[in-house]
Amino acid sequence: MWTGRIRLLFLMPAVFWVLLFTIFPLIYSLYASFHNVTNETVMERVQVPRLDAEGNPVLRPDGTPRMRTQVNRETVTDWEFVGLDNFRRIFNDPQVAEAVQVTAIFVVAAVAVEMLLGLLLAFLFNRELPGRPVLRMLMILPIFATPVAAGYLFFTIFYEEGGPLGWTGIPWLSHPDWALVSIIIVDIWQWTPFCFLVFLAALQGIPDDFLEAARLDTDSTLAIWREVILPQLVPVIVIVFLLRLAEAVKVFDVVASLTVGGPGNATQSLSYLSFRTGLRFFDVGYASAIAYTLLIAVMLVVTVLYKRIRSVYA
Amino acid sequence: MPKLLRLMLAAACTVALTPALAQKYVTWNDDGTVTLRTPEEYEGEFTIAQEMLGALFGPGEQPFAGEEVTILSLDSGPKGGISGPIYAFRPMWEELTGATLTIALTPISELYTKTFLDLRNGTGEYDAMIVGAFFYGDLINGNYILSVDDWMESGDFPQWNYNPMPASLRNIYTWDGVGYGVLNDADGQILYYRRDLLNDPEHQQAFEEQFGYRMPVPPNTLQQLKDIAQYFDGKPLGADGESISGAVLHLKVREQGLYHFITLATSFAMTPGPEMTRTNNVYWFDPVDMTPLINSPGHVAALEYLKELAQYGPAAQVSWSLGEAWDYFLRGNAVFNFSYGDVAPLAQDETRSSIKGKIGSAILPASDTYWDMAQQEFVTTEEVRKVGNVTGGSWHGVVSALGDAPDAAYSFLALMAMKPMSKWLATYGWNGVDPGYDYQFLEPVGEAKLEDYLQAGWDEQDVTEYLQAYHENFNAPTMLPYLRITGTQEYYDVLDSNLSAAMSGAKSAKEALDDTAKAWEQITDRLGREEQLQAYQAAIGWEG
Numbered sequence: 001m002w003t004g005r006i007r008l009l010f011l012m013p014a015v016f017w018v019l020l021f022t023i024f025p026l027i028y029s030l031y032a033s034f035h036n037v038t039n040e041t042v043m044e045r046v047q048v049p050r051l052d053a054e055g056n057p058v059l060r061p062d063g064t065p066r067m068r069t070q071v072n073r074e075t076v077t078d079w080e081f082v083g084l085d086n087f088r089r090i091f092n093d094p095q096v097a098e099a100v101q102v103t104a105i106f107v108v109a110a111v112a113v114e115m116l117l118g119l120l121l122a123f124l125f126n127r128e129l130p131g132r133p134v135l136r137m138l139m140i141l142p143i144f145a146t147p148v149a150a151g152y153l154f155f156t157i158f159y160e161e162g163g164p165l166g167w168t169g170i171p172w173l174s175h176p177d178w179a180l181v182s183i184i185i186v187d188i189w190q191w192t193p194f195c196f197l198v199f200l201a202a203l204q205g206i207p208d209d210f211l212e213a214a215r216l217d218t219d220s221t222l223a224i225w226r227e228v229i230l231p232q233l234v235p236v237i238v239i240v241f242l243l244r245l246a247e248a249v250k251v252f253d254v255v256a257s258l259t260v261g262g263p264g265n266a267t268q269s270l271s272y273l274s275f276r277t278g279l280r281f282f283d284v285g286y287a288s289a290i291a292y293t294l295l296i297a298v299m300l301v302v303t304v305l306y307k308r309i310r311s312v313y314a
Numbered sequence: 315m316p317k318l319l320r321l322m323l324a325a326a327c328t329v330a331l332t333p334a335l336a337q338k339y340v341t342w343n344d345d346g347t348v349t350l351r352t353p354e355e356y357e358g359e360f361t362i363a364q365e366m367l368g369a370l371f372g373p374g375e376q377p378f379a380g381e382e383v384t385i386l387s388l389d390s391g392p393k394g395g396i397s398g399p400i401y402a403f404r405p406m407w408e409e410l411t412g413a414t415l416t417i418a419l420t421p422i423s424e425l426y427t428k429t430f431l432d433l434r435n436g437t438g439e440y441d442a443m444i445v446g447a448f449f450y451g452d453l454i455n456g457n458y459i460l461s462v463d464d465w466m467e468s469g470d471f472p473q474w475n476y477n478p479m480p481a482s483l484r485n486i487y488t489w490d491g492v493g494y495g496v497l498n499d500a501d502g503q504i505l506y507y508r509r510d511l512l513n514d515p516e517h518q519q520a521f522e523e524q525f526g527y528r529m530p531v532p533p534n535t536l537q538q539l540k541d542i543a544q545y546f547d548g549k550p551l552g553a554d555g556e557s558i559s560g561a562v563l564h565l566k567v568r569e570q571g572l573y574h575f576i577t578l579a580t581s582f583a584m585t586p587g588p589e590m591t592r593t594n595n596v597y598w599f600d601p602v603d604m605t606p607l608i609n610s611p612g613h614v615a616a617l618e619y620l621k622e623l624a625q626y627g628p629a630a631q632v633s634w635s636l637g638e639a640w641d642y643f644l645r646g647n648a649v650f651n652f653s654y655g656d657v658a659p660l661a662q663d664e665t666r667s668s669i670k671g672k673i674g675s676a677i678l679p680a681s682d683t684y685w686d687m688a689q690q691e692f693v694t695t696e697e698v699r700k701v702g703n704v705t706g707g708s709w710h711g712v713v714s715a716l717g718d719a720p721d722a723a724y725s726f727l728a729l730m731a732m733k734p735m736s737k738w739l740a741t742y743g744w745n746g747v748d749p750g751y752d753y754q755f756l757e758p759v760g761e762a763k764l765e766d767y768l769q770a771g772w773d774e775q776d777v778t779e780y781l782q783a784y785h786e787n788f789n790a791p792t793m794l795p796y797l798r799i800t801g802t803q804e805y806y807d808v809l810d811s812n813l814s815a816a817m818s819g820a821k822s823a824k825e826a827l828d829d830t831a832k833a834w835e836q837i838t839d840r841l842g843r844e845e846q847l848q849a850y851q852a853a854i855g856w857e858g
Contacts, residue, residue, distance in 0.1 A: 039434040041457040043715045047464075050377075060369065066470070069720045071460065075436025094829065095811075160630035161642070174632035176820045260423070262567030263632050264815025279427050281804040282434060 033087070033288035036080040043073035086289035096290065098265045099273040105180060106269065107248045110187040114244060115237070117188070118195025125196070126203045136200075140193040147190065151257025154186045158258075176266030179259050183267050186254045191247075195240055202236040203229070238309045242302055249298050270294050339406035342373040350410075355393070356402040360734045367410070368471040370725070376412025378722035385726065386428060387444040388709065389419035395656060395746020396444060396499065396709045399739055403730050410729075413722045423568060426803055433458040433716060441717030442727055446707025447486035447495070448806065451799040451849060454489050459712040463493045465724045474731040478751035480788040482704050486796050490852060494712055496727035497736060500750020501706030503577040504783045505539070505652045506643065506661075507532055509674035509775070511551060512542065521545050532676035535698050536581065539679050540623055543650055547626040552647040553668060560626025562648035564639035567814035571635075572806060573705045575620055575813050577652065580701035580794045581680035582619070583612030585687045590856065593687035597795050599834075601856040604847045606834040608809065609827035611692070612685025617816055617823035619681070624817060632818045644669060652678055654706055655750075658780040659743015662772050671773040675783040677702070677790065702790025709746070737762065741770045748784075755785045799849040801841050808833040 047067040049057040057065040090096050125136055142150070157164050158172035165172065172182045206229060214228045252271040255261055261268035261276075270290065278287030341349040348367060352358035370377040385400060392401040397419055404415045418440060420428045429443050433456060445453065453459045465471050474497055476484050487495035511517060512531040521529040525541050533539040543560025552558040565571040580597065587594025592602055599606055607613070624631065627648065631639060636653070643651040644660055644667040651657060660666065661673045680698040685691075711727035713720050729735065739747035740754040741762075753761040756778065767777045797805065809830050816826035838846050850856075 039436075039456065041433070041436065041715055043457055045460060045715075066370070067468075069460070069465075071715050071717075071720060073436075073715055075434075075716075094833070160633070161628060161638075171629055171632075174630050174818060176815070176818050179633075259633070260566070260568045262811065262814050263818035264567060264820050265811050266815070266818070266820060268811075276807070279431065280807065281801070282430060283804075 029288040029291060032284050033286075033292050034081060034083060035285045036082050036085075037282075037284040038078045038080070039075060039282075040078075041073050041075050043071055046070050046072065082285065086286045087293065089286055090289060090293055095265060095268070095273055096270070099268050099270045102180065102265070102267060103249060103251070103269045103271075106184055106187070106251055107245065110184045110191070110251075111241065111244045111248050113184075113188050114192045114195050115241060117192045118197075118199050118240070119233075119237075121192070121196040122199035122203055125200055140197055142190045143193050143197075145190060147253035148257045150186055150190055151254040154182065154189075154254075155258050158182050173259060174263060176263050179263060179267050183251070183254055183258060186258060187248065187251065190254075191244060195244065198236060198240050199233065202233050206232045234309075238306070242306060245305075246298060246302060249294065338409070340409045350406045352402040353405055356398075358402060358735075358738055360732075360738065362732070362734055366473050366732065368469060368473060368725075368728075370470045371410055371472075376410070378719065378725065379412030381411075381413040381719045381722045382416065383413055383441045383719050383723045383726060384416040384418055384439060384717075385442045385444070385711070385723065386418045386420065386425070386432070386440040388422040388425045390746065393744065395744075398745045399498075399730060399747060400444075402745075403726070403735070407726050407729050411722060411725060413719070415726060422570075433714065436716060438714065438716030438718065440714055441719050441723035442711050442713050444498075444709050444711050445495075446709060447704070447796065448707065448798050448802045450486070450489055450494070451802050451853070453494070453712065455800045455849075458715055459494050460715050460720055460724075461492045461494055462496055462713065462724060462728075465721070465728070466493065471721075471725050472728040472732050474728055474733065474736070478733070478753055480750065482702060482788050482790075482793045483708065483750050485855075486704055486708055486798065487710065495708075495710045496712070496724070497731040497751070498710035498727075498739075499708050499747045500704075500784075500788065501654055501708040501748060502703050502750070502784065502787050503573065503652050503654060503678060503705045504787050505532060505650065505676045505678050506657050507674045507676070508646075508649045508669065508672055509779075510672040511546065511649055512674070517545070532674060533679045535682045536578070536619060536679050537682055539650060540619070540626075543623060543626040546649045553645045556647065558646075559628055559642070559648040561623055561650035562627045562634075562639050562642045563620075563624055563631050563651070564634050564636045564653070565624070565632045565814065565817050566635045567811055568807070569635035570706070571817075572810040572813050574652065575617060575809075577678060577703050577705045577794065578620055579613050579616035580703065581684060581699060582616035583607070583610055583685055584701060584792070584794070585612075585684065586699050586792070590854065595792060595795075596687075596854070598797050598854075599838075599847075599850055601847075601851055601854065604838050604843055604850060606831040606838075607687075608834065609824070609831040610685055610687065612687075613827055614823050615683070615685065615692070616681070617813070617827060621817060621823060632814070641666070655748025655780075655784060656743065656746055658776055659748075659772075661776065662743060662770075671776060673776050673780075675776075675780040677783050677786040699792060700786075700790060701792050701794055702787045703794040704788070704796055705794065708750075737766070741766055749781060750784060750788050754781070756781050759785050795854040798853050799846055801837055801846070804837055805834055808837070 048070045049065040050068040052058050060066055121139065125132060129135065160166050160172060160174060171178050173179050210228055211224065214224045218224065250271050251269045252275065255267055255269050255272045259267040261272050274287050274290040274294065277283050277290060339351045342364070343349060346364055347361050348364045349359065349361045364372060387397045387400055390397045392398060400417050404417065408414055426449060429445060429449065430452065432439050466475060476487065476493060476497070479487065479497065483500050487493065487497065512529060518529050521542065524545060529542060530538055533542055546558055547560035548557050550557060563574050565574065584597050585594050590596060592600065596607060598608065628642065639651065640653065640657055640660060642648055643657065646668040658673055658675055661669050664670055677700050680700045682698050683692050683694045686693045713724050713727070717723055733753055736751065737753050739745050740749035749755065756762050756764060764774065768774060812821065812826040812830045815821040816823050
């Protein structure tokens with residue numbers, strides 16, 4: 001009996017945390033997505049006598065009391081139920097269409113390159129190299145950079161008039177296509193090390209016996225990779241892919257700090273659009289609808305991919 | 315010396331020095347005046363009649379002792395534009411009132427969000443906010459700010475009033491005749507040009523040979539401006555002999571890039587007429603049914619013009635905000651820039667500018683061709699009409715209805731708005747408070763004396779042209795109507811992103827403005843067409 005209660009007691013903080021920071025926002029935003037939310041302040045402004053430290057009225061030279069302003073107010077929030085209107089708006093909003101396209105290009109390009117580069121680097125570092133520990137440490141440093149800071153850092157790097165890459169003549173931030181490439185580059189810079197690190201750990205986890213046995217059967221390095229190493233890596237590759245996919249779809253910080261979604265809306269991701277809709281224009285219901293649509297889409301993609309991959313490799 | 319004695323001596327010194335230190339910024343003089351000082355690094359000192367501070371203030375009086383005021387401002391740092399003066403005046407105000415002032419700063423791009431998050435959620439964290447005039451539609455609609463008229467009339471607070479403001483600026487500091495904003499900044503865009511280059515006889519002659527007419531200084535029409543920009547573009551006249559650009563613009567999306575277009579399009583899109591009608595002197599929406607006018611052929615022509623002009627500037631300017639474009643111009647790398655009142659004052663700072671004594675200023679030239687909305691055709695005229703503008707934020711303080719210390723918050727804003735302080739702020743340009751009021755303009759149109767500005771380090775011709783240009787701009791017979799209806803931020807954002815798409819080549823001018831008009835219709839329908847129409851009519855003074 002006591003054991004059960006103590007267990008419950010120890011679980012409470014976690015339960016409280018999940019309820020407060022996960023379940024409540026989920027339910028709140030779901031509720032908001034079916035409403036049009038407006039606020040206003042109802043106020044009454046009155047003049048009341050100004051009092052001194054003893055509580056006596058402060059008087060003017062002519063004997064009349066000095067007054068102070070007192071505002072009696074109440075903030076009124078109106079939740080107008082609009083059904084599925086906010087979700088319908090998504091399909092007629094050209095900004096959403098642009099943001100979906102931007103997000104899709106970003107996710108496909110960034111995640112693919114990160115995975116590929118991470119894998120290649122892991123293979124490279126999985127052998128004896130002079131100064132390998134130092135190089136490995138340097139390789140993973142970008143992971144520790146705050147994405148917003150990385151965005152500002154790359155703003156100076158991509159600066160076209162005198163920045164370190166200005167000599168290339170590439171309109172890094174002033175051309176719609178190149179601006180998106182710039183965002184992708186920053187993400188690759190930051191997250192390739194993560195892929196590299198996980199793949200390297202997985203590679204080093206493959207028992208030497210496997211490889212030695214394989215070498216007895218064939219001299220072909222390619223065959224060993226294909227038949228022994230890759231199958232061992234697949235579960236890790238799948239996990240890294242799903243993690244990166246879910247993370248990349250939410251891209252926000254770099255966009256906000258590097259391009260603010262521009263030029264035009266050329267780099268405006270769905271997350272950034274949702275943020276601006278909710279916190280720039282205070283269209284909270286519609287912002288919630290966009291966020292939910294994104295959430296559902298990502299969950300669908302991840303679930304389908306996960307099931308598919310499990311069915312193939314399980 | 316025994317330890318106890320040393321401690322006692324230190325304590326005595328502290329007691330003796332504390333009042334002196336506490337009285338560092340305010341001195342009540344025997345002749346009925348009071349001397350107010352900023353911290354040394356700001357070099358401001360004002361001696362004024364004591365009664366100018368209002369009846370609440372006097373020797374030994376600290377009317378808001380113990381109160382805590384928080385003010386939200388855009389962040390340019392303690393010595394930067396708009397936020398700098400708050401730091402400069404805080405110590406003297408704290409000493410005068412006994413209250414404490416907390417300065418909350420946020421990047422300009424976040425100011426609207428921070429302001430309205432606080433107001434809409436009813437948090438009331440800020441007692442006062444520095445806002446752009448285009449916030450007013452939302453501020454008034456939500457009942458979020460307090461009128462300042464009663465405070466002004468009470469005589470209890472630092473004395474200032476709206477009278478020195480031209481009607482164009484007064485209009486955006488007030489709503490429906492009621493005062494809400496406390497006098498501070500005056501924004502508008504004028505043309506800046508390199509006076510030395512345009513007046514150079516060699517260039518005059520070469521220009522005439524190339525274009526067949528004498529180069530006018532300053533240009534009178536936008537078409538002349540483009541010709542001059544084209545003439546100079548690429549010539550080795552920039553800093554260190556580099557190529558100079560014809561013009562430089564700040565076009566970054568969501569960083570005030572849209573204002574170039576808004577200002578420029580006036581003379582293309584506003585059909586001249588003696589008064590405002592459904593087709594004359596209107597700019598944003600049809601004042602009868604809220605149909606957007608932003609994609610009128612006049613607006614489209616203006617955007618096409620802007621794209622052509624941008625060809626004579628650095629390609630990177632599409633991603634430049636104000637600071638980058640200004641620096642490019644101040645370093646001597648462009649012939650033209652049209653922007654806010656900060657540019658000429660910054661040009662006087664030789665640590666960052668190479669064009670002191672070379673910067674000319676003029677009201678923005680006008681197009682020689684405009685769209686006649688009634689006749690539905692373009693009209694070319696030799697009598698161009700220059701339209702004034704108060705484009706920008708004219709950043710100033712308002713008092714929150716949700717704060718706990720409205721009187722104290724107002725007293726701080728009012729202190730900064732007093733004539734000597736306001737004049738000082740305009741004279742020294744680092745602070746982002748740009749001139750626009752009678753006492754800031756030079757005699758005979760204003761009250762200021764040339765010496766005031768020369769003492770502040772200005773070049774005589776630079777400041778004379780600059781103040782003249784702003785006086786003409788703010789007092790122009792026809793002004794660009796200022797958009798400040800509910801949702802202005804959203805209308806602006808759509809326009810901004812489409813303009814940016816056009817300037818970066820992703821859309822044609824017509825596509826960009828058609829898309830804008832379509833999105834504006836959706837916004838209007840969502841916010842309520844009838845309510846929006848009423849607000850718009852009130853904002854532009856439409857009388858039917």
